[in-house]
Amino acid sequence: MMQKQNYKIHIIGGGVCGLIAAKTLEDHGFSPIIVEATNFVGGRVKTDLIEGYQLDHGFQVLLTAYPAAQKFLDFKALELQNFLPGASIFKEGKENQIGDPLRDFSLLFPTVFSSLIPLKDKVKILKLNIQLKKKKITAIFEEKEKTTLQYLQDFGFSDEVITQFFKPFFSGIFLETQLETSSRMFEFVYKMFGTGNAAVPKAGIQAIPDQLKNQLKTTEILFNTKVKSVIDGQITLEDGTILESDFTIIATDSTALLSNSSKKSIKWKSCFTLYFETEKRVIAKPLIGLLPKENSLINNLFYTTSLKTARNGGKELLCVTVIDNHGLKGDELTQKVKSELKEHFNIDVLRWIKTYEIPKALPDLKEIKYTLTATESRYSEKIFLAGDTLVNGSLNAAMLSGEHVALEVIKTINGRI
Structure with a gap:
């Protein structure tokens, strides 16, 4: 009988999904090997340190209510910095703060007296909050799918609140x-x-x-190791090296790795994230800034320095998200964004720091699921598939998928013993 630690279980991809798969395997006595194409873990979840500032690859947040995040992450050790539950909406150069006054009292009067959202819509927002707090996650993913826009219209929200709040806010998320x-x-x-x-x-x-990487004790990570193809029992690297593998978990886009894959190539949503240094903040509180204006480049902005950061370059750091770049790139995009910052937010930029073009920011999925079934995660006798690209584009999905596929591998091994 083979000892657990002697099984060669390879995980292709050292993103959040792959790391959770490795941790789950370790917890059951196995010693997996992560094969990672880059020199870092995390995949799309990445931070650079440039000129003293922390620059995340894209405007990313952790939602602390994610069930998987509560299970796998040590929030205290991460020293999480919380956003206020609301937004600053800029219209005709004027800032309008709205939010959930039941969760933060400072947002009570700005929200109540905001003229941007009609009273009937404020009531409907409260109704939606109460309704979804009571609704189980499993019930949400059993509902018949429609577009978010159709959902909001069917709920009875006015075109005004959809245009002024829901579109700019959720466009930045989706x-x-x-x-x-x-x-x-x-x-x-x-x-x-x-x-x-x-x-x-x-x-x-x-x-x-x-943090997930630091929790691993017996996992080996092969950095800067690119995979060319995968078949049952064998992984071929781009340099021609062949790795023998009892089980292989593909925790990344698998379509290029499997020669007879019947799966369609994954479609991706893209965005640009631009970072600027400014002398002061026009949004004093840790709130996301929204620009509900047709044909504008800027979707949202946030002062990352409105929260405590481990490192700070000395002034204010502004993060701007562009979803539709109107065909602009490079200096043209930077200059146009700077112009919109001045026109719509009255923000004077000291200097541009960096632009991230992120072609694969989120998977563009049409059938949204919460978790994978055993059939969906199993490609063949020895190859298993995982990742948020198979479920829904979220950290929660990446974590759940990693755990699920590792447990399927363990179940398969236990069935042989």
Whole structure:
């Protein structure tokens, strides 16, 4: 009988999904090997340190109500910094703060007296909050899917509140401007916002995969190792090296790795994230800034320095998200964004720091699920598939998928013993 630690279990991809798969295998006595193409863990969850500032790859937050995050992460050790539950909406150069006054009293009067949202819509928002807090996650993912826009219209929200709040806010989350994302994803994300906090670790978003990596004790990680193809029992690397593998978990896009894959290539949503240094903040509180204006480049902005950070370059750091870049790139994009910052927010930029073009920011999925079934995660006798690309685009999905596929491998091994 083979000892657990002698099984060669390879995990392709050292993102959050792969790290959770490794931790789950370790917890059951196995010693897996992660094969990672880059020199870092985390995949799309990454932070750079540039000129003293922490720059996340894209504007990313952790929703503390995620069940998987509560299970796998040590929130205290991450020193999570919480956003206020609301937003600053800029219209005609004027800032309008709205939010959940039941969770933060400072947002009571700005929200109550805001003229941007009609009273009947404020009542409906309260109704939606109560309804989704009571609704179980499993029930959300059993609902018939429609677009988020259709969902909001069917709920009775006015075009005004959809245009002024829901579109700019959730466009920044879903990375698409027409709210075509599944209503299941909207309900899930809205519920997570309503029952927990949006937060970011003090050291930046990469502190999440770094913490997961540091929890691993017996896992080997092969960095800068690119995989060319995978078949049962064997992994071929790009340099021609062949790795013998009892079981292989593909925790990344598998379509290029499997020669007879019948799966269609994954479609992706993209975005640009630009970082600027400013002398002062125009939004004093840790609130996301929204620009509900047709044909504008800027979708949202946030002063990362409105929260405590492990490192700070000395002034204010402004993060700007662009979803539709109107065909602009490079200096043209930077200059146009700077112009919109001045025109709509009265923000004077001291200097541009960096632009991230993120072609694979979120998977563009049409059938949203919460978890994988055993059949969906098993490709063959020895190959298993995992990742948020198979379920829904969220950290929660990445973690749950990693745990699920590792347990399926363990179940298969136990069935042989």
